[in-house]
Amino acid sequence: MEIRRDDPTAPYVADLLAHHLEELRSVMAERAFALDATGLSAASVTFWTAWQDDVLLGFGALKELDHTHGEVKSMRAAPAARGTGVGRALLSHIIAEARRRGYVHLSLETGTAALHAPAISLYRSAGFVSCAPFADYEASPHNQFMRLDLTD
Numbered sequence: 001m002e003i004r005r006d007d008p009t010a011p012y013v014a015d016l017l018a019h020h021l022e023e024l025r026s027v028m029a030e031r032a033f034a035l036d037a038t039g040l041s042a043a044s045v046t047f048w049t050a051w052q053d054d055v056l057l058g059f060g061a062l063k064e065l066d067h068t069h070g071e072v073k074s075m076r077a078a079p080a081a082r083g084t085g086v087g088r089a090l091l092s093h094i095i096a097e098a099r100r101r102g103y104v105h106l107s108l109e110t111g112t113a114a115l116h117a118p119a120i121s122l123y124r125s126a127g128f129v130s131c132a133p134f135a136d137y138e139a140s141p142h143n144q145f146m147r148l149d150l151t152d
Helices: 012-029 086-101 114-125
Strands: 004-005 043-053 055-066 069-077 105-109 143-149
Touching: 004 012, 004 086, 012 055, 012 069, 043 086, 055 086, 069 086, 086 105, 086 114, 114 143
Parallel strands: 069 105
Antiparallel strands: 004 043, 043 055, 055 069, 105 143
């Protein structure tokens, strides 16, 4: 598997990103805060894709909230790649980059629907714990917030 910095507006990302956004909006409605290609292209966001040969396996992003705090954004494995370790590889890559940047905390927002259970399990296995809303987020029955302390 190869993980590379990439362009979220690239045509080969479009279908998987559209699937990601549609699925989240179907269970979270207005509480789906996933970024579209424009949001993932912001200067504060670094976007990566994971590949096996010429097959897109997934993507993930890291948003800088400030010089000590980052946010995991838009983690998604392609449907055919679920359960293959692509999510863990992308998350490990994002955590390593956050540490390299010297962040103290890495946070994320995710949903509470059943389809989020594998991601929540992944985040917890990486050391993320539940926390209060951060940045501009507000608590709702559709969202939960997690944080990883990077100082240890």
